[in-house]
Amino acid sequence: xxxxxxxxxxxxxxxxxxxxxxxxxxxxxxxxxxxxxxxxxxxxxxxxxxxxxxxxxxxxxxxxxxxxxxxxxxxxxxxxxxxxxxxxxxxxxxxxxxxxxxx
Numbered sequence: 001x002x003x004x005x006x007x008x009x010x011x012x013x014x015x016x017x018x019x020x021x022x023x024x025x026x027x028x029x030x031x032x033x034x035x036x037x038x039x040x041x042x043x044x045x046x047x048x049x050x051x052x053x054x055x056x057x058x059x060x061x062x063x064x065x066x067x068x069x070x071x072x073x074x075x076x077x078x079x080x081x082x083x084x085x086x087x088x089x090x091x092x093x094x095x096x097x098x099x100x101x102x103x
Contacts, residue, residue: 006032014045020052023060032063039067044076051082056090066101079103 010016015038023031032039036044046098054101056064068078081103083091091097 007031014047015043016047016049019050022055023053023057024057025059028059028063033066034060034061039070046071047079047081048080050080050087053087056087061094
């Protein structure tokens, strides 16, 4: 499988962001551009489907946190689902697991 990052966004009552591959220094700028409409928009409920996310670096974690903060400022919620054991470990080791609603 190709490890290049891919992102799809499905609009609805809850916006669903599906991310696959690697979210790292090389791909974080593209990810930020892709989610910019959500960052600057009015969505209140966002679900991040991470089932096929293979790796996340500190630059990727920064963007998860940015999205969380933007949604919190407008009383919205971000839910993360489908974290692999490796990605979950990154969240646990960095303390980010306590900052996010992870299903």
